[in-house]
Amino acid sequence: MRVLAAAVLSxxxxxxxxxxxxxxxxxxxxxCAACHGExxxxxxxxxxxxxxxxxxxxxxxxxxxxxxxxxxxxxxxxLLAPLxxxxxxxxxxxxxxxxxxxxAREPVADAALLARGAKLxxxxxxxxxxxxxxxxxxGQLAGVQPAIPSLAGLGRDYLSAQLGAWRSGVxxxxxPDCMAQIARKLxxxxxxxxxxxxxxxxxxxxxxxxxxxxGKLPLDCGSVP
Amino acid sequence: xxxxxxxRAGLLLLLLSAALWLYWPALYRPAIADSVLPMSPAQIERxxxxxxxxxxxxxxxxxGAPEYSGGRRIATPFGDxxxxxxxxxxxxxxxxxxxxxFYRALHEGRSRDGRLLTPAFPYPNxxxxxxxDSDALLAYLRTLPPVRRAPRAAELRFPYNTSLALQLWRRxxxxxxxxxxxxQRSASWNRGAYLVDGLGHCNACHARRDWLGGVRDSRAYxxxxxxxxxxxxxxxxxxxxxxxxxxxxxxALLSSGVSQRxxxxxxxxxxxxxxxxxxxxxxxxxxxxxxxxxxxxxxxxKPDRINARLxxxxxxxxxxxxxxxxxxxxxEQGEGKPSHYxxxxxxxxxxxxSPANAIRIVLYGGYPPSTAANPMPYGMPPFxxxxxxxxxxxxxxxxxxxxxxxxxxxxxxxxAKR
Numbered sequence: 001m002r003v004l005a006a007a008v009l010s011x012x013x014x015x016x017x018x019x020x021x022x023x024x025x026x027x028x029x030x031x032c033a034a035c036h037g038e039x040x041x042x043x044x045x046x047x048x049x050x051x052x053x054x055x056x057x058x059x060x061x062x063x064x065x066x067x068x069x070x071x072x073x074x075x076x077x078x079l080l081a082p083l084x085x086x087x088x089x090x091x092x093x094x095x096x097x098x099x100x101x102x103x104a105r106e107p108v109a110d111a112a113l114l115a116r117g118a119k120l121x122x123x124x125x126x127x128x129x130x131x132x133x134x135x136x137x138x139g140q141l142a143g144v145q146p147a148i149p150s151l152a153g154l155g156r157d158y159l160s161a162q163l164g165a166w167r168s169g170v171x172x173x174x175x176p177d178c179m180a181q182i183a184r185k186l187x188x189x190x191x192x193x194x195x196x197x198x199x200x201x202x203x204x205x206x207x208x209x210x211x212x213x214x215g216k217l218p219l220d221c222g223s224v225p
Numbered sequence: 226x227x228x229x230x231x232x233r234a235g236l237l238l239l240l241l242s243a244a245l246w247l248y249w250p251a252l253y254r255p256a257i258a259d260s261v262l263p264m265s266p267a268q269i270e271r272x273x274x275x276x277x278x279x280x281x282x283x284x285x286x287x288x289g290a291p292e293y294s295g296g297r298r299i300a301t302p303f304g305d306x307x308x309x310x311x312x313x314x315x316x317x318x319x320x321x322x323x324x325x326x327f328y329r330a331l332h333e334g335r336s337r338d339g340r341l342l343t344p345a346f347p348y349p350n351x352x353x354x355x356x357x358d359s360d361a362l363l364a365y366l367r368t369l370p371p372v373r374r375a376p377r378a379a380e381l382r383f384p385y386n387t388s389l390a391l392q393l394w395r396r397x398x399x400x401x402x403x404x405x406x407x408x409q410r411s412a413s414w415n416r417g418a419y420l421v422d423g424l425g426h427c428n429a430c431h432a433r434r435d436w437l438g439g440v441r442d443s444r445a446y447x448x449x450x451x452x453x454x455x456x457x458x459x460x461x462x463x464x465x466x467x468x469x470x471x472x473x474x475x476x477a478l479l480s481s482g483v484s485q486r487x488x489x490x491x492x493x494x495x496x497x498x499x500x501x502x503x504x505x506x507x508x509x510x511x512x513x514x515x516x517x518x519x520x521x522x523x524x525x526x527k528p529d530r531i532n533a534r535l536x537x538x539x540x541x542x543x544x545x546x547x548x549x550x551x552x553x554x555x556x557e558q559g560e561g562k563p564s565h566y567x568x569x570x571x572x573x574x575x576x577x578x579s580p581a582n583a584i585r586i587v588l589y590g591g592y593p594p595s596t597a598a599n600p601m602p603y604g605m606p607p608f609x610x611x612x613x614x615x616x617x618x619x620x621x622x623x624x625x626x627x628x629x630x631x632x633x634x635x636x637x638x639x640x641a642k643r
């Protein structure tokens with residue numbers, strides 16, 4: 001009996017300690033919450049994407065990209081400049097553990113646009129060696145551990161802005177930069193269509209990154225170990 | 226006819242003496258002997274420590290590129306310069322440099338080929354570095370993996386890009402010198418002076434520069450706007466001088482980035498991150514001992530010259546904004562939370578005549594550095610997405626005049642500029 005009580009007590013203590021640790025981390029990350037929202041749930045997806053529940057490796061790599069100038073945002077770069085790799089890892093771990101954001105999606109009335117987007121996302125275009133988004137980002141577009149981000153949940157304007165930035169070389173990833181190769185093959189109408197389609201996809205509590213990719217990835221990506 | 230001969234001769238004499246004045250220091254150049262680099266592990270470790278103390282990595286690394294491979298853009302009021310490659314690559318780095326070449330660069334501001342270096346490379350400070358330290362530094366740099374990366378040429382505007390301009394600048398502001406210990410002072414004071422005035426090149430930011438970017442008094446640390454960086458460096462000297470408690474706070478700040486009442490921010494956060502946190506406690510204490518001994522300027526608050534009603538409106542609105550957005554962390558009385566959130570009452574940064582840093586920090590936020598003593602610092606959120614310029618001006622006007630603070634009002638137009 002005494003052993004059981006001790007076990008229960010230590011479990012309770014451990015969970016209380018974990019909770020306190022989580023709270024201390026949330027307090028430390030107030031600067032992040034100013035734009036990305038509490039727990040990484042953004043209230044303005046156009047400029048500030050939700051980062052809750054994204055794979056840890058992906059988030060950590062993005063933090064480094066901002067700090068080291070492969071992605072450009074002055075506020076992000078200045079906030080991260082004096083922070084160590086260990087801290088960036090802890091920040092990424094914190095947001096990766098948060099449940100995904102169940103934001104209101106953006107319904108689109110234009111059926112032809114959605115169909116075009118769906119085709120690109122689900123099938124790609126073999127003739128142009130354009131892989132389907134779902135090949136890497138998962139069937140639900142919920143991402144794959146540890147480094148491929150979810151797309152479901154992102155806003156339409158944010159998605160098209162990122163693809164545009166990749167196409168023009170403003171946004172970069174570690175070489176070989178597979179997303180840059182893909183974005184350069186897309187034209188503006190296609191970016192518009194697939195952004196509209198992805199932004200309308202439902203997100204629920206089960207929209208979590210898959211543990212493994214579904215088969216071999218079609219491209220070589222420097223950011224995927 | 227005769228008069229014209231005279232004026233020609235006079236003109237010639239004038240030109241000759243000007244040239245002599247300008248080039249005299251260049252004519253008299255003692256030869257620098259070469260030496261065998263120390264390669265013992267202890268000496269290389271000392272070189273690594275010195276490289277930390279000089280924060281070489283900060284300027285000589287472009288973010289995202291290999292460490293010490295150079296190419297980082299350094300903005301100056303006279304155009305941009307790019308840092309050089311310090312890795313031991315033979316063609317593009319220091320691979321072919323002898324110990325004498327390296328010492329000449331630090332001591333005389335000349336490259337291996339004799340070319341004059343721009344003073345963005347702080348040789349007016351480094352000229353005090355001893356030959357032994359110079360050799361240890363180069364010995365350490367030799368151990369880095371060589372990176373092939375050609376340095377990019379400077380992009381200075383005319384006339385600053387001419388060698389005559391550089392020669393003139395050097396004549397006005399630079400003399401090769403050696404560190405002269407002051408026998409009246411303690412060994413630690415002298416160590417502090419050597420680090421602060423020399424390798425640490427603190428006055429690269431913490432001194433007022435004249436219109437040619439020169440520093441007249443190498444021991445004046447009155448602070449000033451940092452060229453090319455939209456930040457203001459605070460004065461390092463005080464009137465009255467630091468008391469022991471404040472000196473203790475400084476020691477904590479330099480070693481960990483935070484103290485009970487303060488936190489470093491902006492460019493200084495990066496200096497602590499890359500450099501100061503790695504220095505021995507005795508060296509940091511020596512630097513503070515030296516700085517405490519220098520005369521400072523008393524800060525006299527200037528009365529606000531803005532309309533009294535506007536001032537009152539700003540303060541009232543500011544108090545409201547403070548209650549809503551700031552008091553949770555910085556406290557009802559601006560007392561802060563020890564080691565987490567700096568106190569605003571009595572803050573040097575807030576009390577500075579220029580509100581530049583305070584405006585920046587409110588708009589863009591910031592973290593103190595990750596250090597061994599404080600690996601996961603608490604930070605300031607960027608308020609630009611939430612607060613209008615009027616509210617930022619109001620809250621800064623309030624905190625700059627509350628709890629005994631005596632700095633001037635901040636106007637919305639000053640916020641809008643940033």
